[in-house]
Amino acid sequence: MSETASSQSTVLEVKDLNTIFRTRDGEVHAVNHVSFSLDTGELLGVVGESGSGKSVTMMSLLKLLPSPPAEIVSGEILFEGKDVLDMSDDELRELRGGEIGFIFQDPMTSLNPVFTVGYQLIEALREHLDISKKEARNRAAELLSKVGIAQPEQRLKDFPHQFSGGMRQRVMIAMALACEPKVLIADEPTTALDVTIQAQILELVRDLRRDQGMGIIWITHDLGVVAGIADRVIVMYGGQIVEHATVEALFKDPQHPYTRALLAAMPSVDAERSERLHSIAGQPPSLNKRPMSCSFAPRCEHAFGRCSEENPPLIETAEGHQVACWLEHPQYMKPPSEMQMRETF
Amino acid sequence: MGKEAILRVDGLSMYFPVYRGVLRKKVGEIKAVDDVSFDITRGETLGLVGESGCGKSTTGRAILKLYDPTAGRIELQGRDITELEGDELRRIRTDMQMIFQDPQACLNPRMTVGSIIAEPLDEHTRLKRRQKRERVRELLDAVGMNPDFENRYPHEFSGGQRQRIGIARALALEPKFIVCDEPIAALDVSIQAQVVNLLEDLQKQHNLTYLFISHDLSMVRHIADRIAVMYLGRLVELAPRQQLYSMPRHPYTKALLSAVPEPDPAREALRERIILKGDVPSPANPPSGCNFSTRCPIAEDKCRREAPAWRKMDGGRFVACHMVQ
Numbered sequence: 001m002s003e004t005a006s007s008q009s010t011v012l013e014v015k016d017l018n019t020i021f022r023t024r025d026g027e028v029h030a031v032n033h034v035s036f037s038l039d040t041g042e043l044l045g046v047v048g049e050s051g052s053g054k055s056v057t058m059m060s061l062l063k064l065l066p067s068p069p070a071e072i073v074s075g076e077i078l079f080e081g082k083d084v085l086d087m088s089d090d091e092l093r094e095l096r097g098g099e100i101g102f103i104f105q106d107p108m109t110s111l112n113p114v115f116t117v118g119y120q121l122i123e124a125l126r127e128h129l130d131i132s133k134k135e136a137r138n139r140a141a142e143l144l145s146k147v148g149i150a151q152p153e154q155r156l157k158d159f160p161h162q163f164s165g166g167m168r169q170r171v172m173i174a175m176a177l178a179c180e181p182k183v184l185i186a187d188e189p190t191t192a193l194d195v196t197i198q199a200q201i202l203e204l205v206r207d208l209r210r211d212q213g214m215g216i217i218w219i220t221h222d223l224g225v226v227a228g229i230a231d232r233v234i235v236m237y238g239g240q241i242v243e244h245a246t247v248e249a250l251f252k253d254p255q256h257p258y259t260r261a262l263l264a265a266m267p268s269v270d271a272e273r274s275e276r277l278h279s280i281a282g283q284p285p286s287l288n289k290r291p292m293s294c295s296f297a298p299r300c301e302h303a304f305g306r307c308s309e310e311n312p313p314l315i316e317t318a319e320g321h322q323v324a325c326w327l328e329h330p331q332y333m334k335p336p337s338e339m340q341m342r343e344t345f
Numbered sequence: 346m347g348k349e350a351i352l353r354v355d356g357l358s359m360y361f362p363v364y365r366g367v368l369r370k371k372v373g374e375i376k377a378v379d380d381v382s383f384d385i386t387r388g389e390t391l392g393l394v395g396e397s398g399c400g401k402s403t404t405g406r407a408i409l410k411l412y413d414p415t416a417g418r419i420e421l422q423g424r425d426i427t428e429l430e431g432d433e434l435r436r437i438r439t440d441m442q443m444i445f446q447d448p449q450a451c452l453n454p455r456m457t458v459g460s461i462i463a464e465p466l467d468e469h470t471r472l473k474r475r476q477k478r479e480r481v482r483e484l485l486d487a488v489g490m491n492p493d494f495e496n497r498y499p500h501e502f503s504g505g506q507r508q509r510i511g512i513a514r515a516l517a518l519e520p521k522f523i524v525c526d527e528p529i530a531a532l533d534v535s536i537q538a539q540v541v542n543l544l545e546d547l548q549k550q551h552n553l554t555y556l557f558i559s560h561d562l563s564m565v566r567h568i569a570d571r572i573a574v575m576y577l578g579r580l581v582e583l584a585p586r587q588q589l590y591s592m593p594r595h596p597y598t599k600a601l602l603s604a605v606p607e608p609d610p611a612r613e614a615l616r617e618r619i620i621l622k623g624d625v626p627s628p629a630n631p632p633s634g635c636n637f638s639t640r641c642p643i644a645e646d647k648c649r650r651e652a653p654a655w656r657k658m659d660g661g662r663f664v665a666c667h668m669v670q
Contacts, residue, residue, distance in 0.1 A: 049533040049534065049535060050533055164624045164625075165397075166624060167624065194396035194397055194560065195396070195560070195562070195601060195604040195605055196396060196600060196601060196604045196620075196621045197396075197624070198604065198606075199603075199604035199618060199620055199621075200620055200621070202606075203618075203620055221533065221534065222606065223534075223608040224563075224605065224606030224607055224608045224613075225606045226608075227606065227607060227608050227609055227610045227613045228606050228607070228610070228613045247610050248610055248611075251608065251609055251610050251611075252611075261535065262534060262535060263608060265534050265535050265537070265538040266534055266563065266608050267563045267564055267566060267567035268563050268566075268607060268608065268609075269562055269563045269566055269590060269602055269605045269607065270590065270591075270602075270607065270612075271607075271609070271612075273566065273567060273586075274567075276542060276545070277538040277541055277542055277567060278538065279535065279538035279539040279541075279542055280535035280538070280539075281539070283503050283505070283506075283536075284503075284533070284535075
C-alpha cells in the first residue's frame with residue numbers, strides 16, 4: 001500500500017473503512033477496516049463470495065447505501081484528495097456518474113423500462129455536461145457505437161426490453177462512460193451474461209481502458225475473469241481484505257489459505273483434471289459481530305490457537321503483497337518444540 | 346462403450362406456439378428444442394452445455410415428461426415413455442427425478458425439511474409413518490446434513506444446504522436417472538465444490554445416471570463423462586470429455602471453450618480467444634440453414650442454405666457442421 005499511496009497518480013484512496021447495518025436483529029458488520037487505493041489507468045479486481053462485503057464496500061464509496069440501516073461508522077474515502085464522506089449532496093451528485101461511473105450487475109433493473117435508452121443516456125449527459133440536446137444526442141450515439149452497438153442512431157429510440165442482456169450491459173457501460181469518468185466501479189458486470197457475451201464485454205473493457213486511461217474497480221466472484229483483466233487483486237472474506245497482491249503474485253504464489261482453497265476449488269477448462277474437487281468445508285461467517293478472531297479460522301485447514309483468539313492484521317510479505325494470516329506473520333512462532341530444538345543446537 | 350443405454354432420446358423436438366391478437370391466433374412457433382438425439386448409458390454423467398436460451402433446460406424437462414414433446418421418442422430403460430399418461434406416467438416418475446437450479450424456489454417455505462423430503466414418499470409409497478421418518482433421517486444423513494434438521498424450515502438454511510435438501514428429496518424414491526438442472530449455478534465457488542463432490546459420491550454409491558445441465562464449462566468438464574453442446578435448440582457437438590475439451594471440432598464449441606476465463610494470468614495471456622460477433626438469434630425466427638451460421642467465423646454459402654446433419658465421427662463423437670470433415 002505504501003508505495004501506491006504516496007504516488008502522484010492515485011485517484012482514489014480508502015482508509016480504514018467500516019460500514020455496518022443496524023437491523024432489528026442487531027448490527028451486521030459488513031465492511032471491517034478496509035483500506036486500498038486505486039491509480040489512474042489501473043484495474044483493481046475485488047474477489048469474494050456473496051456476503052464477503054465486496055459490493056457494500058464499493059457502494060459505500062459513493063454513499064449509495066440507504067441510511068438507515070447502513071452507516072459508515074469510520075474511515076476516509078479520498079477521491080483526488082477530497083473526502084467523499086464530507087461532501088454535500090450536491091457535490092455527491094456531481095461525483096456520481098460524473099467523475100465516478102458505476103456499472104451494476106443486472107442491467108435490466110438499472111435501466112428504466114419506460115424510457116428509451118437514448119432518453120436515459122442524454123439525461124445523464126445533460127446532467128453533468130453543459131451541452132445542448134442535439135450535441136448530447138450525437139454524443140450518445142457516439143457512445144453506443146463505441147461500445148459496439150450497431151446502428152446507434154436507431155437504437156437510441158429503442159426501449160431497454162428491445163435489447164438483449166449483453167446489449168443492455170453495453171448500454172450501461174456507455175452510460176457509465178458518458179462523462180469520461182476518472183474511476184469506473186463495475187459490480188459483477190458480467191455475472192448475468194453468457195460466456196461468449198462475457199468475452200465480448202471483457203474485450204471491450206480492455207480496449208476502453210487502453211484508450212481512456214481510467215481507473216477501474218472490478219468486483220467479481222470469478223477468479224478466472226480477474227486473471228484475464230486485473231493488475232492488482234483484493235480478496236475479501238467476511239467483510240475484510242484477507243489478501244492483496246498483483247495479479248501475477250496472487251495466482252503464482254497465493255498466501256492466504258482462503259485464496260489457496262478458492263483456487264483449488266475451481267475446476268479449469270484446460271489444466272489437469274483432478275479426480276475430486278477440493279472443497280472448503282463449512283459455511284461463510286455470519287457478520288453479526290465485530291471480527292475478534294480470524295473469520296476464516298473455522299474453515300481453515302491450518303488454523304491454530306492464535307487464529308481464534310486474535311484477528312490477524314494485514315502484513316506485507318513481499319513488495320505489494322499483503323496478507324492477513326497469522327501463518328505469514330513474522331511473529332508466528334513455530335511450535336515450541338521446534339523452537340527449543342533450534343536453540344539448543 | 347458396450348454398456349446398455351438407460352435413456353435414449355431420438356429426434357426430440359419441443360416447439361412452443363406463439364399466439365397474437367385478440368383471437369389468440371397462432372402466429373408462429375418457438376423451436377426451443379429441435380431434433381435432438383442422444384443416449385446415456387447407466388452410471389454415466391452426460392453434460393449438457395450451452396448459453397442461456399439454447400433449450401438445455403427444456404430438453405431436461407421434456408425428457409422427464411414435464412412437457413409434452415412436439416415430436417420424437419424418449420426411451421427409459423428400454424421402454425418408450427413418450428406417449429405415457431396418467432397412472433402409468435406417475436409410476437415411471439419414481440425412476441426419474443430432477444434437481445433444480447434455485448434451491449430457494451423449489452422448496453416450499455411453509456413445509457419443514459422433513460415433510461419436503463417425505464413428500465415423494467407420501468405420493469409414491471405405502472410406507473408407515475415411522476418408516477418414512479427413518480427414511481428421511483437416512484436421506485439427510487446421506488447428503489451430509491444433521492438428521493435432527495428435519496423439523497426446521499428451508500429459510501433457516503444457506504444456499505448450499507438447501508441444495509442438499511433438494512438432492513435428498515430427489516433421492517427419496519431411489520431413482521435411476523436424475524436430471525440436474527444447473528444445480529450449482531446459484532452457489533458460491535467454495536460451496537459448488539461441496540455439492541459437486543456430493544453428487545459424485547451419491548452417483549458411485551447408488552449407480553445413478555445424471556443428465557447434468559450447466560453453462561459452466563469448467564465444472565462440466567470435471568463432472569461429466571461425455572458432453573453435449575447445444576446452440577439455439579440443436580445439438581452441435583457431442584463427445585467424450587477428453588476429446589471435446591482437447592480437440593473441439595465444431596466452431597461454436599471452439600468459441601465457447603475459448604471464452605471461458607482461466608484462473609491463471611500466465612495461461613490466460615497466451616490463450617487464443619475467439620470472440621463471437623453479435624448475439625444469439627431468436628429461437629422464434631432462427632436463421633435458415635445452420636443455426637450458428639450468423640455468428641460462425643468459417644460459415645460459407647452452403648451453411649446459410651442447408652442445415653447440417655447430425656453425423657457420427659470417430660471416437661464416439663457427433664458433430665453437426667458442414668465444415669468438419
